[in-house]
Amino acid sequence: MKGLSSLFLSLCTISLMLSFTFISCNNAKELTSFDVVYNFPNVYFTYSQNDLKSTQVILYTGKLTINFDSILGANHIPSGIISSAYLSKLAMIITAPPQATFNWLASVNVYGSSDSTFQQPILLGADTVNDPSAKNINLVLNNVDLKPILYKYSYFVEVSATPSGQAPAASSINMYLVSQIKLHIEPL
Numbered sequence: 001m002k003g004l005s006s007l008f009l010s011l012c013t014i015s016l017m018l019s020f021t022f023i024s025c026n027n028a029k030e031l032t033s034f035d036v037v038y039n040f041p042n043v044y045f046t047y048s049q050n051d052l053k054s055t056q057v058i059l060y061t062g063k064l065t066i067n068f069d070s071i072l073g074a075n076h077i078p079s080g081i082i083s084s085a086y087l088s089k090l091a092m093i094i095t096a097p098p099q100a101t102f103n104w105l106a107s108v109n110v111y112g113s114s115d116s117t118f119q120q121p122i123l124l125g126a127d128t129v130n131d132p133s134a135k136n137i138n139l140v141l142n143n144v145d146l147k148p149i150l151y152k153y154s155y156f157v158e159v160s161a162t163p164s165g166q167a168p169a170a171s172s173i174n175m176y177l178v179s180q181i182k183l184h185i186e187p188l
Helices: 002-032 068-074
Strands: 032-038 042-048 057-066 079-097 107-113 122-128 136-138 154-163 172-187
Touching: 057 068, 057 136, 057 172, 068 172, 154 172
Parallel strands: none
Antiparallel strands: 032 172, 042 172, 057 154, 079 136, 079 172, 107 122, 107 154
């Protein structure tokens, strides 16, 4: 009986030590994780006037990539993982011609996807164009975690719009997309 109680005491001690170790590891991971705001390079594109009577017009489709190695290097971290990723800014700005505004758009939607086919897109942000004299649109963000669509630190973005029925100021309009992402990083 004495050997059994001794074994029980030993197992309880080991169990207690393991649970403290586990709690300490989780606390250490939590203490060493950090947030980084990453500005994607501006994405320039041109919209050439098509059929503005359609219900939806795709203005831009492309791939955005996070330079994760640079982020880790700048924070002196040899390796890590992204535990969450949320857009913190998404805007569309007209650069030319000077007289162009967004009067030809009724609304804008921006979708994200893990691949270029957009089979399962996620609505990242949207806005209704209320000011016909606006040269920029700050989209309302959906506060969606992008981690499920990040593949090798990249994701695809599609900017689509609903035309207002009004003709644009020019046959082609130069614009760019501004986007910023907040990453929560856990060192490995």
